[in-house]
Amino acid sequence: MPFSFPLRKIIHVDMDAFYASVEQHDHPELRGKPVAVGGGSKRGVVTAASYEARKFGVRSAMSGIIAQRNCPELIFVKPRFDRYKEISQQVRNVFFEFTDLVEPLSLDEAYLDVTENKKGNPSATLIAQEIRKKILVKTGLTASAGISINKFIAKVASDYNKPNGQKTVNPEEVIPFLEALDIRKFYGVGKVTAEKMYQLGIFTGLDLKSKSLEFLQTHFGKSGRYYFDVVRGIHLSPVKPHRTPKSVGAERTFSENLSSEVFMLERLEHIAHELERRLLKNKVAGKTITLKIKYSDFTLHTRSKTLPYFVASKELILETAKELLYQQELENSVRLLGISLANLNTEKRKKLVDDAPVLVQLKFDL
């Protein structure tokens, strides 16, 4: 056994083109056709694309106009989040038949820890097969799965035989699998980090493994340790059944770019209102308010401020958001504004023995 720690059996289940598949399932006339969920309006963005559409290069987060250009036959449908949530719940119920250790990442993705499972089945591969079969029966939708010893490898593996497939990376295969892995596939390696890795001569897992911990820490700071471990198959992050959100936000893309702050204030008020609604629904409050500004040239800026106390009301959020808006002159006309609240009181609550309210006596700014 090449590992010094007890091995777990983790499954990553990922629904195939989830939103688009739900639409195709509910509307038989869409089956076999290129479908995009969202992106129908003038400036909307595609939320999900069916596999037929993906062949034409339609991707999620692509603007509707570009998607249309890539695939003139593309059919746009409005998203129905309530429906997706409903099906997502059905899928989750399938998971719960096998284990309670389910960590949903979004509506269409989840990690499962089946080291101990309700069926007493020692084979995670067979469990994954059974789960996918049950999902198909219950919802009529296909899912893909990755099975391995940690969340990271399971997630990479679920992409291997997509759609409607699965891939197991057994413990003895973990090291060769990681060594052969393209550096861009490593979780947490985005465009910027990948570029940096390339410059340091790191293209695959093997290259990464050849670097010392000190070297990685010098170049990647705190993340260095993570890269060093993960390429050695060490990623001990547990499957957390109750994943509490780290932040709550709301944003709005405008039908016309805004250049007047007066109009922005009005929009901010709507966004704050929506944020308040979400906060109320989740019963959370937070301390850090972040204003997100996307300019018409798509450059993204964020400004944030941390208050010494928790806020959840529209008025207080709006007050800080306004302050952030005026803090610096805007560089361009604005396409999108968003407000998010982080440093939530749900994080604190874990440390406190009970739900003791956190009270702060405010001071004059003298």
Added chain:
Amino acid sequence: MKFIVSSTYLLKRLQVLGGVINSNNTLPILDNFLFDLDKNQLTVSASDLETTISSVLEVESDSEGAIAVPARLLLDTVKTFPEQPLTFVVENNNTIEISSNHGKYALAYADGAEFPKAVELANPSATTIMGDILASAITKTIFAAGNDDLRPVMSGVFFQFSPESLTFVATDAHKLVKYQRTDVHASEVAEFIMPKKPLNLLKGILAGSESEVKIEYNESNAKFSFDNTELICRLIDGKYPNYEAVIPKENPNQLLISRSQILSSVRRVSIFSNKTTHQIRLKIAGAELNISAEDVDYSNKAEERLSCSYQGDDMQIGFNSRFLVEMLNNLSSDEVSLEMSLPNRAGILTPADGLDEGELVTMLVMPVMLNS
């Protein structure tokens, strides 16, 4: 040196002056009263170096001299006499002998020249104010002054004099009081920060006084003269923060309520509040004020409802109940107004009635933030 003085007359003065004497002085001479006799005028002084207070007493005498008499010993003795003449005679062996109807008491004295001299104010400006007005200006503000050694300026009361008005301000960064008199004026603009100790002395002496107080001041000292008394003190050095900037200008939510009602409700409800934060919540909707508190540690909880007159949006705000009680206690009106904007902005408490002509009182209190 010899003089005769009435025991109760002397006691009254000694008790006032004794307030300035610290209980543990590094300079032993400060444990004494200075007796400076000039025929039938006896000037008694006490000092802690920062503040020196002196009073002129009428006595029966034709001699002169200056001695320092142990304050504690003298006070304890004089306190016990019923009204009667006391004769003070300085003996040769460095003692002063007091003769009463009951007997004789000898106290060792020190040379009056050892007693620190009060500073003379160079080029002072001057203003006069009625004693009781000054006393109520002090009473209304001093409780709000802070105790933070790191911000000594905020441990005093800010005196702001101008030809239009006299303004007195105190704050500890949580609460703030601004007391203004537009019926009293100074000849020119002047600002200084008075430490708490001399103000407390003045407050005690001047309560209900109908005498005029002459205030002289320069960069570093202030002198208050009234009746036969003079108080000279060092000012707090530094610049007072721009308090006007923290008084919220727009306060769309206004609550009008009986002072005694809200005061007794807050007092009662606060018994149930958390013992460290003393937080109570005000919830205002329509014409109803809901005051609540809870101490989750002990599952204690209280809630009261009061009817009020309210203009503005429904709102919820948390305050430290001790601050509210102090402030409400310091007002004397039948009704008070509480103006608010947001739950993280200061509330402004003002009396709705009962003010003198030209009198303005503004009290501010910062909220305690709620997290639910």
